[in-house]
Amino acid sequence: MRLGLDIGGTKTAAAILHDDGSLATLHTAPSGHGPGEVVAVAAMLAQAALREVSANRLAKDGQLEAMPAYAGACMPGLVDPASGQVRHAVNLGVSSMDLRAGLGAALGMEVNIENDVKAAALGADQLMRARRRTPESPVAGAEHRDARYGASGEGTSEHRTLAYLNIGTGLAAAVVRDGAVLRGRDGIIGEIGHFPVAGGALCKCGQFGCLETIASGSALDRLWDVPGGRGHDPFAAGLAGDSVAAHAAQVLCHGIALSLQLLVLTTGAEQIVLGGGLCALGDSLKIGIRSELARDAAASDFVASLGLADRFELLSSEVPVAALGAALLPSFDRL
Amino acid sequence: MRLGLDIGGTKTAAAILHDDGSLATLHTAPSGHGPGEVVAVAAMLAQAALREVSANRLAKDGQLEAMPAYAGACMPGLVDPASGQVRHAVNLGVSSMDLRAGLGAALGMEVNIENDVKAAALGADQLMRARRRTPESPVAGAEHRDARYGASGEGTSEHRTLAYLNIGTGLAAAVVRDGAVLRGRDGIIGEIGHFPVAGGALCKCGQFGCLETIASGSALDRLWDVPGGRGHDPFAAGLAGDSVAAHAAQVLCHGIALSLQLLVLTTGAEQIVLGGGLCALGDSLKIGIRSELARDAAASDFVASLGLADRFELLSSEVPVAALGAALLPSFDRL
Numbered sequence: 058m059r060l061g062l063d064i065g066g067t068k069t070a071a072a073i074l075h076d077d078g079s080l081a082t083l084h085t086a087p088s089g090h091g092p093g094e095v096v097a098v099a100a101m102l103a104q105a106a107l108r109e110v111s112a113n114r115l116a117k118d119g120q121l122e123a124m125p126a127y128a129g130a131c132m133p134g135l136v137d138p139a140s141g142q143v144r145h146a147v148n149l150g151v152s153s154m155d156l157r158a159g160l161g162a163a164l165g166m167e168v169n170i171e172n173d174v175k176a177a178a179l180g181a182d183q184l185m186r187a188r189r190r191t192p193e194s195p196v197a198g199a200e201h202r203d204a205r206y207g208a209s210g211e212g213t214s215e216h217r218t219l220a221y222l223n224i225g226t227g228l229a230a231a232v233v234r235d236g237a238v239l240r241g242r243d244g245i246i247g248e249i250g251h252f253p254v255a256g257g258a259l260c261k262c263g264q265f266g267c268l269e270t271i272a273s274g275s276a277l278d279r280l281w282d283v284p285g286g287r288g289h290d291p292f293a294a295g296l297a298g299d300s301v302a303a304h305a306a307q308v309l310c311h312g313i314a315l316s317l318q319l320l321v322l323t324t325g326a327e328q329i330v331l332g333g334g335l336c337a338l339g340d341s342l343k344i345g346i347r348s349e350l351a352r353d354a355a356a357s358d359f360v361a362s363l364g365l366a367d368r369f370e371l372l373s374s375e376v377p378v379a380a381l382g383a384a385l386l387p388s389f390d391r392l
Numbered sequence: 393m394r395l396g397l398d399i400g401g402t403k404t405a406a407a408i409l410h411d412d413g414s415l416a417t418l419h420t421a422p423s424g425h426g427p428g429e430v431v432a433v434a435a436m437l438a439q440a441a442l443r444e445v446s447a448n449r450l451a452k453d454g455q456l457e458a459m460p461a462y463a464g465a466c467m468p469g470l471v472d473p474a475s476g477q478v479r480h481a482v483n484l485g486v487s488s489m490d491l492r493a494g495l496g497a498a499l500g501m502e503v504n505i506e507n508d509v510k511a512a513a514l515g516a517d518q519l520m521r522a523r524r525r526t527p528e529s530p531v532a533g534a535e536h537r538d539a540r541y542g543a544s545g546e547g548t549s550e551h552r553t554l555a556y557l558n559i560g561t562g563l564a565a566a567v568v569r570d571g572a573v574l575r576g577r578d579g580i581i582g583e584i585g586h587f588p589v590a591g592g593a594l595c596k597c598g599q600f601g602c603l604e605t606i607a608s609g610s611a612l613d614r615l616w617d618v619p620g621g622r623g624h625d626p627f628a629a630g631l632a633g634d635s636v637a638a639h640a641a642q643v644l645c646h647g648i649a650l651s652l653q654l655l656v657l658t659t660g661a662e663q664i665v666l667g668g669g670l671c672a673l674g675d676s677l678k679i680g681i682r683s684e685l686a687r688d689a690a691a692s693d694f695v696a697s698l699g700l701a702d703r704f705e706l707l708s709s710e711v712p713v714a715a716l717g718a719a720l721l722p723s724f725d726r727l
Contacts, residue, residue: 241656242660248657252653255589256590262694263694264688264691264694266590321580322584323658356598358597360598362578
């Protein structure tokens with residue numbers, strides 16, 4: 058079995074996966090604040106999850122699975138898998154901490170760490186692989202060759218690129234190529250939320266017009282100042298006659314459409330999985346994005362040729378994709 | 393030895409490389425127009441180059457090098473290495489042709505093909521590798537491990553990503569990872585000229601604001617309508633008091649700075665090599681780009697952290713980088 062911890066801005070989740078990749082258990086609680094609490098909450102959840110699966114170990118197909126020998130953990134901020142350090146996890150009250158050492162000591166096992174969006178991308182890649190598996194070989198790792206790639210103009214290459222776009226309070230992406238997360242120096246690959254485009258606003262990063270200022274929860278808050286705060290649906294409000302909400306929803310979808318185009322032009326991603334809090338908007342969001350993509354494709358044969366509408370899909374906000382990805386993190390030695 | 397052909401919008405070049413990667417000879421002529429002429433000119437130059445090196449084969453270190461057994465060729469447009477087809481090479485009067493078969497028949501040898509910007513990226517990567525080689529091992533392939541990567545936060549990974557940005561009539565990039573060009577379906581990876589940003593104009597692709605409408609030769613032509621056409625220096629004219637030229641030069645540099653940021657955020661490229669016709673502007677262009685990058689970095693710690701000014705360099709327009717890259721194209725079977 059494998060253990061994955063997702064330390065999010067508001068809640069922390071501990072997931073244990075069976076050897077076949079299916080979820081054995083999931084424990085969640087509000088995240089701690091500050092390095093000490095962050096580790097304490099994560100360790101408490103991990104131990105509860107470990108106790109539960111240990112007690113029920115024979116439940117899966119009558120096989121005695123080995124208990125997790127190490128853990129993976131992810132967190133927002135600048136995460137360095139090599140040093141174990143996390144910096145700038147502002148929402149968690151962490152300016153700097155050694156997450157790997159702290160969690161490793163609390164759990165008594167080796168811990169591998171990664172940035173939360175990068176871990177979620179690994180999780181999304183795993184979910185998409187599982188979907189492509191043939192019924193005859195349901196075991197992880199026994200995936201069949203995806204015949205599409207030989208016929209796609211990629212020649213005999215079997216490289217496969219998936220992008221994950223996280224639309225939460227902020228906007229960030231991550232890229233998985235042939236099953237491995239691409240990082241770049243300081244994990245910069247995928248930080249497209251801070252690329253400036255037309256129609257944006259002043260960003261807290263100092264630039265003007267960052268994609269994050271149109272395609273994120275914070276953008277929505279700025280564009281549609283609704284009483285009662287986050288969690289309202291701008292699509293529903295727009296349909297009910299709130300023109301400010303309708304405009305905010307359209308700007309949001311336009312920004313996401315631009316993000317999809319950006320990711321395809323630079324990474325060639327065949328599949329882009331959207332996750333993060335705003336995916337709770339569900340089909341309204343999906344239809345809104347498709348509508349923006351259709352408008353762009355009608356104006357430009359070039360955009361039409363990219364087939365963006367066929368490349369993206371929304372992840373249900375119920376799927377603990379970051380915890381799943383954290384459970385699959387490679388040990389640093391194998392990076 | 394290796395043979396590389398660069399069929400450009402205005403001229404065609406045939407380069408033969410010694411086994412150590414150095415240039416044995418370079419023949420150039422104005423490109424043909426239409427599929428028949430395109431192949432005839434390229435084949436004529438290739439044969440002249442082959443005759444020359446054949447006659448002088450003993451000249452290099454007294455060693456008898458083998459004559460090229462196959463050729464590589466590159467061309468603008470949509471190039472499919474797998475099928476050998478080229479489409480939409482508008483400036484060459486080619487809507488569709490089988491370049492691999494046509495050139496293969498004319499030369500009597502196997503020909504591998506690629507898009508010109510992707511081939512140039514391979515060539516640029518080779519030049520940068522050659523520069524890193526230690527004096528003790530000047531042979532191609534005997535490159536030493538670049539110690540920077542172990543210390544860069546990439547962990548123990550030795551992945552190396554180079555981006556090539558071609559600033560000619562249009563704007564396009566290509567990405568080389570660990571020595572291989574990344575393609576994506578239809579070779580889409582790197583087509584950042586058609587990503588819309590703020591400050592752009594209506595693009596011939598149908599979108600509004602494409603990067604190509606601010607960072608390219610055609611953008612310069614639109615922004616600075618100088619009598620006598622292309623080839624004038626907007627930096628020099630700006631210094632001499634032409635405020636329209638000064639503005640055009642600044643817009644150009646701003647667009648290139650944005651392109652660098654885009655490439656780093658999405659590919660993590662440690663090195664970005666600029667090539668193409670506008671690089672003839674030389675140091676003025678380099679200084680102009682650095683000035684834009686410095687302004688962006690002063691406004692944003694995030695941009696400053698990317699260290700963009702340290703990642704880019706201009707290629708001399710004298711270097712036949714696309715022909716060099718074409719000579720290094722892998723055979724399709726090894727793609």
